[in-house]
Amino acid sequence: MNDDLPARLRAMSGPIQTNLVTEAAEAIERLRARVGQLEADASALTAERDEARREVSFLRPSVCVGAQTAHEYAQARGWDCFKEDGK
Secondary structure (H helix, E strand, C coil): CCCCHHHHHHHHCCCCCCCHHHHHHHHHHHHHHHHHHHHHHHHHHHHHHHHHHHHHHHHCHHHCCCCCCHHHHHHHHCCCCCCCCCC
């Protein structure tokens, strides 16, 4: 993604105050801000989900045959909530 695209579009717009190029630049900036917010929201929701899964894993390992620890329970459920790298 070209980060200076809105600035380049504005430079192309010339003396006309409101035109399609300026509107496009503003739309790009709004969309970038929205994408940034959505990424932050997704990250927060993922962290919340992983915390809930860790809690369940600590409370319920005996439910899963062969799972003796919270990590084993989570693995048996296909959860990656105990990721080492935090991602």
